[in-house]
Amino acid sequence: MKINTILVCCFLSLVMISCQKSVSPNTATGTVKITIRNTVKGNPMVLNTGNYTNSFGEQYNITKFKYYLSNVSVTTTPINTFNGRYYLIDQSNPASLSFSFEAPVDTYYSLKFLIGVDSARNVSGAQTGALDPLNDMFWTWNSGYIMAKMEGNSPQSPVVNNKVEYHIGGFAGTNSVLKNYGFIITDPAGINIREGKISEIFMDADFDTWWQGVFNLKIADNPVVTTPGVLAKSISDNYVSMFSITDIKNY
Amino acid sequence: MKTRVIIFFGLLVLIAAIYISACKKNDVQPGEPHNPTYIDLTIPAGWPTPTSDIFANNKLTEEGFQLGKKLFYDGKLSKDGNFPCASCHQQFAAFATFDHDFSHGFDNSFTTRNAPGLFNLAWMTKMHWDGGINHIEVQPLAPITAQNEMAENIDNVLNKLRADTEYPALFKSAFGNTDINSQRMLKALAQFMGSIISSNSKYDKVQRGEASFTATEQNGYNFFKANCETCHKEPLFTDNSFRNTGLAINPFLNDFGRMRITNDKNDSLKFKVPSLRNVMLTFPYAHDGRFYSIGAAIDHYRTGIITTQPTLDPLLVNRIAITNTQKNDLIYFLNTLTDTTMTKAARFAQ
Numbered sequence: 001m002k003i004n005t006i007l008v009c010c011f012l013s014l015v016m017i018s019c020q021k022s023v024s025p026n027t028a029t030g031t032v033k034i035t036i037r038n039t040v041k042g043n044p045m046v047l048n049t050g051n052y053t054n055s056f057g058e059q060y061n062i063t064k065f066k067y068y069l070s071n072v073s074v075t076t077t078p079i080n081t082f083n084g085r086y087y088l089i090d091q092s093n094p095a096s097l098s099f100s101f102e103a104p105v106d107t108y109y110s111l112k113f114l115i116g117v118d119s120a121r122n123v124s125g126a127q128t129g130a131l132d133p134l135n136d137m138f139w140t141w142n143s144g145y146i147m148a149k150m151e152g153n154s155p156q157s158p159v160v161n162n163k164v165e166y167h168i169g170g171f172a173g174t175n176s177v178l179k180n181y182g183f184i185i186t187d188p189a190g191i192n193i194r195e196g197k198i199s200e201i202f203m204d205a206d207f208d209t210w211w212q213g214v215f216n217l218k219i220a221d222n223p224v225v226t227t228p229g230v231l232a233k234s235i236s237d238n239y240v241s242m243f244s245i246t247d248i249k250n251y
Numbered sequence: 252m253k254t255r256v257i258i259f260f261g262l263l264v265l266i267a268a269i270y271i272s273a274c275k276k277n278d279v280q281p282g283e284p285h286n287p288t289y290i291d292l293t294i295p296a297g298w299p300t301p302t303s304d305i306f307a308n309n310k311l312t313e314e315g316f317q318l319g320k321k322l323f324y325d326g327k328l329s330k331d332g333n334f335p336c337a338s339c340h341q342q343f344a345a346f347a348t349f350d351h352d353f354s355h356g357f358d359n360s361f362t363t364r365n366a367p368g369l370f371n372l373a374w375m376t377k378m379h380w381d382g383g384i385n386h387i388e389v390q391p392l393a394p395i396t397a398q399n400e401m402a403e404n405i406d407n408v409l410n411k412l413r414a415d416t417e418y419p420a421l422f423k424s425a426f427g428n429t430d431i432n433s434q435r436m437l438k439a440l441a442q443f444m445g446s447i448i449s450s451n452s453k454y455d456k457v458q459r460g461e462a463s464f465t466a467t468e469q470n471g472y473n474f475f476k477a478n479c480e481t482c483h484k485e486p487l488f489t490d491n492s493f494r495n496t497g498l499a500i501n502p503f504l505n506d507f508g509r510m511r512i513t514n515d516k517n518d519s520l521k522f523k524v525p526s527l528r529n530v531m532l533t534f535p536y537a538h539d540g541r542f543y544s545i546g547a548a549i550d551h552y553r554t555g556i557i558t559t560q561p562t563l564d565p566l567l568v569n570r571i572a573i574t575n576t577q578k579n580d581l582i583y584f585l586n587t588l589t590d591t592t593m594t595k596a597a598r599f600a601q
Contacts, residue, residue, distance in 0.1 A: 082339075132432070141393055142511075143383065227514070229514040
């Protein structure tokens with residue numbers, strides 16, 4: 001009978017392990033809510049009618065602005081609340097500007113995410129939800145996601161209808177535009193997640209960063225970038241500094 | 252005692268099974284049993300294991316296959332209803348476009364490349380002449396949305412399918428409920444296309460000891476093995492690589508092939524090595540269909556290769572010496588690669 005008892009325990013624990021999720025159901029959790037405000041030079045981005053000027057004196061407006069965030073997590077040793085969801089942030093869709101996920105109760109001092117869609121998901125066939133090709137962020141001629149997209153117009157653009165189009169993608173090799181992004185939170189209060197409560201992180205994403213930083217992106221020279229390659233990579237080197245945390249509210 | 256132990260463990264296994272099935276993710280709405288007929292892709296004897304399991308996340312079922320077939324033959328996937336997938340991929344032409352260098356698309360347009368035959372796709376690592384498509388499931392997005400092909404957008408296609416009297420039930424039998432979305436449509440198409448296997452040509456029968464080559468065919472096969480085999484590797488008759496075979500650039504198309512995808516100048520003018528299976532049905536040849544006969548395609552290798560192109564395949568820098576007799580033998584051998592079992596299979600027909 002003793003052996004039976006041991007076997008039963010082994011059996012049940014195996015069954016339990018096979019059912020385990022990334023966050024154990026026994027752990028108390030709270031909610032992390034991330035709210036993003038897309039801006040241009042610190043001011044809220046206004047699609048279509050906002051008139052902007054980049055650091056090279058070129059005027060432009062923005063008709064589309066959207067990008068993917070994935071692998072979002074808050075971390076503290078030893079917890080990494082890996083979150084396998086994909087978020088398409090779209091300035092024209094207010095509902096997309098905030099999203100939430102569960103995390104174990106703890107105080108976290110780091111927020112991490114990937115700008116774009118991880119490479120594995122670019123080679124895994126038809127996807128749905130945020131990754132549905134209906135979202136107009138998937139290249140049909142060169143399989144892979146457009147990780148970030150801006151469209152607009154500029155009098156300095158020499159192409160048809162003065163169009164400006166940056167479709168930034170490419171997930172493989174030296175020209176991968178995938179960027180891991182991490183914030184260290186210095187405020188001692190950190191992201192303090194309490195059971196059943198919400199911690200809200202407010203971030204700004206400033207489009208003005210796309211124009212300079214590592215690479216000088218001038219509309220007159222490069223009004224359209226719609227393929228993976230060196231140019232797309234250079235623009236991603238700029239936009240990796242797009243984000244800043246403006247506030248954390250622990251409820 | 253023994254019986255008690257057996258009953259005891261039997262119960263345990265049952266509990267475990269319930270537990271495990273309870274934590275499985277399931278698309279199916281509760282209370283609706285979904286019991287599709289699972290089928291296996293039969294790998295022909297002696298063939299390599301497919302490099303990627305295209306059905307790993309798309310379990311092949313009879314219901315999924317049948318839905319995919321209906322979609323493949325349905326004009327609803329195109330803007331004006333005239334261009335189902337099958338308009339350019341005709342079964343009797345090994346699912347290429349018979350006797351067309353370019354295929355016809357919406358509003359009297361031409362495609363810009365020769366439509367390839369569709370078979371043995373489970374072994375194909377990348378689709379398109381330039382390899383731009385990395386998974387069979389996302390392949391249909393290209394022709395459906397291309398303005399010179401089916402010219403439709405995916406949203407419209409899905410709405411047409413949702414409004415149809417038959418599709419909701421077919422999606423339900425394939426996927427468990429009547430939801431129609433792009434992922435399901437693409438997975439069903441992949442089930443149909445990925446199931447088309449060509450493995451019953453005379454060549455295959457000879458390999459299996461069920462037939463024998465004539466002397467001429469055997470001479471052609473010997474020549475093939477000595478001169479063509481590296482790129483057109485048996486049994487698939489392609490090594491899935493991208494190579495420049497020294498074709499003059501077509502000034503209308505300015506198609507630089509693989510370089511468009513990789514942005515690497517070393518890939519300039521490289522195109523995918525096509526399978527030679529069913530080659531007698533898939534004329535004209537080359538990525539732009541410039542060779543109207545198999546003889547003309549062979550002549551390119553003996554006299555036509557432009558040897559000054561920097562990215563020319565190293566195997567072709569001296570062209571290939573082919574006598575008229577050898578050319579004739581080779582054509583006889585290539586004729587043995589035609590698989591009428593596939594081209595006439597009712598299972599793949601509309």
